[in-house]
Amino acid sequence: MTLAKARPRTRIQKKNRAAILEAALEVFSTHGFRGATVDQIASEAGLSKPNLLYYFPSKEAIHSALLERLLDTWLDPLRAIDPQGEPLEEVLAYVRRKLEMSQSLPRESRLFAMEVIQGAPRIHDVLSSDLKQLVDETAALLEDWMAQGRIARVHPHHLIFSIWSLTQHYADFDVQVRAVLGREDPFAAAPAFLETLYRRLLTP
Amino acid sequence: MTLAKARPRTRIQKKNRAAILEAALEVFSTHGFRGATVDQIASEAGLSKPNLLYYFPSKEAIHSALLERLLDTWLDPLRAIDPQGEPLEEVLAYVRRKLEMSQSLPRESRLFAMEVIQGAPRIHDVLSSDLKQLVDETAALLEDWMAQGRIARVHPHHLIFSIWSLTQHYADFDVQVRAVLGREDPFAAAPAFLETLYRRLLTP
DNA sequence: AAACGATTTGACCAAACGGTCAAACTGACG
DNA sequence: CGTCAGTTTGACCGTTTGGTCAAATCGTTT
Numbered sequence: 001m002t003l004a005k006a007r008p009r010t011r012i013q014k015k016n017r018a019a020i021l022e023a024a025l026e027v028f029s030t031h032g033f034r035g036a037t038v039d040q041i042a043s044e045a046g047l048s049k050p051n052l053l054y055y056f057p058s059k060e061a062i063h064s065a066l067l068e069r070l071l072d073t074w075l076d077p078l079r080a081i082d083p084q085g086e087p088l089e090e091v092l093a094y095v096r097r098k099l100e101m102s103q104s105l106p107r108e109s110r111l112f113a114m115e116v117i118q119g120a121p122r123i124h125d126v127l128s129s130d131l132k133q134l135v136d137e138t139a140a141l142l143e144d145w146m147a148q149g150r151i152a153r154v155h156p157h158h159l160i161f162s163i164w165s166l167t168q169h170y171a172d173f174d175v176q177v178r179a180v181l182g183r184e185d186p187f188a189a190a191p192a193f194l195e196t197l198y199r200r201l202l203t204p
Numbered sequence: 205m206t207l208a209k210a211r212p213r214t215r216i217q218k219k220n221r222a223a224i225l226e227a228a229l230e231v232f233s234t235h236g237f238r239g240a241t242v243d244q245i246a247s248e249a250g251l252s253k254p255n256l257l258y259y260f261p262s263k264e265a266i267h268s269a270l271l272e273r274l275l276d277t278w279l280d281p282l283r284a285i286d287p288q289g290e291p292l293e294e295v296l297a298y299v300r301r302k303l304e305m306s307q308s309l310p311r312e313s314r315l316f317a318m319e320v321i322q323g324a325p326r327i328h329d330v331l332s333s334d335l336k337q338l339v340d341e342t343a344a345l346l347e348d349w350m351a352q353g354r355i356a357r358v359h360p361h362h363l364i365f366s367i368w369s370l371t372q373h374y375a376d377f378d379v380q381v382r383a384v385l386g387r388e389d390p391f392a393a394a395p396a397f398l399e400t401l402y403r404r405l406l407t408p
Numbered sequence: 409a410a411a412c413g414a415t416t417t418g419a420c421c422a423a424a425c426g427g428t429c430a431a432a433c434t435g436a437c438g
Numbered sequence: 439c440g441t442c443a444g445t446t447t448g449a450c451c452g453t454t455t456g457g458t459c460a461a462a463t464c465g466t467t468t
Contacts, residue, residue, distance in 0.1 A: 058427075
């Protein structure tokens with residue numbers, strides 16, 4: 001009997017589906033969708049290929065499941081901005097959270113980056129609906145704060161883009177950053193640099 | 205007779221090699237190395253597959269040729285920083301040049317991004333030798349300027365990373381940026397935003 | 409127009425790919 | 439211990455892929 005989209009029930013299913021997603025994250029994030037092979041994912045997960053395809057109907061399905069699970073966690077920090085909080089501190093806290101995610105979830109960042117660079121064929125709709133809405137709301141909040149003179153006036157959308165860009169850069173371009181820095185750990189100085197940057201940019 | 209690595213001599217070779225590289229840039233930058241097929245590149249270049257492989261010995265060779273040609277143009281703006289110039293204006297001009305490159309050469313940016321995200325397997329050596337040296341020199345120059353109090357003191361390497369990150373974001377994540385912005389053109393507000401950002405960050 | 413290198417192509421190949429299937433195995437429960 | 443749903447696998451299939459090759463065509467020079 002096939003599993004379809006039903007939630008995993010048994011202990012074995014839970015374990016194997018988790019192992020597959022973990023393996024797929026590793027492989028997809030380093031080789032891209034077409035660069036990854038089902039055999040590779042299966043062997044990384046400690047399963048045979050037919051066995052893997054017993055849990056997920058196709059390579060596509062694994063990738064989709066991965067992206068779906070990712071999108072939520074990825075946008076959580078944005079949702080966590082508190083409209084009642086102190087504006088500058090809220091933004092700085094958001095930057096800090098995003099940077100921590102780049103450090104602790106670099107593979108997720110790279111998976112997302114590769115998908116978007118390739119034109120986001122599988123998540124374009126989510127970007128222009130859910131993501132856009134969330135960003136627009138946050139941008140409106142930022143504009144309120146700017147209108148009240150509590151942070152300096154800059155283009156709110158581009159402010160958000162800059163935070164995504166600067167924080168995810170440390171995950172996506174990790175190899176380049178490390179190649180240039182030599183022995184120095186990127187994440188040693190990054191938090192202070194970004195705090196300085198956004199403090200100077202946004203202090204009224 | 206095969207062509208080996210010799211420079212193209214005839215008119216036809218010049219034209220076809222150029223067409224192949226142009227087509228390969230288009231295909232590689234949207235599908236990644238393994239996602240691109242030789243047939244795809246050939247048809248995009250208006251050639252048959254065997255004919256394409258008459259000009260380049262392998263898919264790998266096309267990709268390498270592209271990256272090699274790219275690396276120079278990519279780093280030119282960094283080399284163009286004038287040690288004798290006015291510090292803040294030099295940095296702002298560098299930001300402007302990099303942003304213009306993201307706008308006029310987005311495919312090159314994406315090709316480079318995908319290579320680095322996947323661990324830079326083909327250019328890792330160049331990154332940790334040539335690139336590192338160039339960046340270290342620029343960082344030293346920036347530190348001089350900071351020591352002289354002509355720009356504010358921040359981590360020079362991370363300053364350079366931030367410029368790469370912020371400018372290339374508009375090319376690499378173009379789809380996402382446009383999805384969020386709706387009808388608004390990203391490159392309308394980006395230059396002013398980045399100028400404000402770096403002016404506030406670096407004004408002593 | 410003859411001759412010769414440069415260019416182009418259809419046919420082909422071996423390997424790798426995503427996916428299928430019937431058959432075998434496993435383990436929890438009555 | 440028998441049973442049966444749940445799990446695993448070896449063998450297999452059709453397609454796609456990067457690449458080869460001999461033969462055909464083209465273009466230029468004499």
